Amino acid sequence: MPDISLTTVLVLCAAALAAGWIDAVVGGGLLLLPAMLLGLPAGTSAAYALGTNKAVAIVGTTGAAVTYARKAPVDVRLAVRIGLAALAGSTAGAFVAAGLSTEVLKPVVMVVLLAVGVFVIVRPAFGTAPATTPVSGRRVLAAIGLAGLGIGFYDGLIGPGTGTFLVLALTALLHLDLVTASATAKIVNCCTNAGALATFAWKGTVFWELAALMAVFNLAGGMVGARTALKKGSGFVRVVLLTVVFALVANLAYEQWLA
16 A cells, blocks of 8 residues: 555545546546545555555446446347457557557547537438347457457557447447447456456556545446436436546646646
């Protein structure tokens, strides 16, 4: 356990609770990692923030995934197939990240996110109802390639907005409603988080005691967030999605030009 004050621990737990709720509804990854970077003692390696963050996030993501799987019409087998592809993609992205400046890619991500936000605004019916016909094999393969390998690679390379991109890609490619897409994304995230956590644990860069405490709050937030999305429906998820998209753009712009 790092030497941090009780007040900081409580703030980190509150951040874990809120992050669990947001990530369960639509993803984003905006809150927990920045809180970890600010809350850990000065001079602590960023690897410990990343590793501890993954140890916390995987618990909340798993809780949300289980909650969704019990009540939403999720194709678990397909979600796991996409998740395994995402695991491979994120591993490759992490290797590439070691020799590539992600600052070059952040403006591209901002443009894509803004385009996504505009699209969701001008297409109010997007993700409000599932398809009435079976999804073709080509679309399934496209989902494995884009939502799995592609977004998984992005997760390993940069990270912010991975859950949001997954929800959007699954909605567009598999004609899912936003609630079912969020549920499927949680299962995919479980796979990518597990791979990342295994790497950080092997390197010994996880504060397990702090992670265990924060994970309790993240789990509660994740389960409540999943229940909220299931209860409120796709219209509510759409509003949260737009909020997270524009918050991600603002966060990336700040990191790129102001930080």
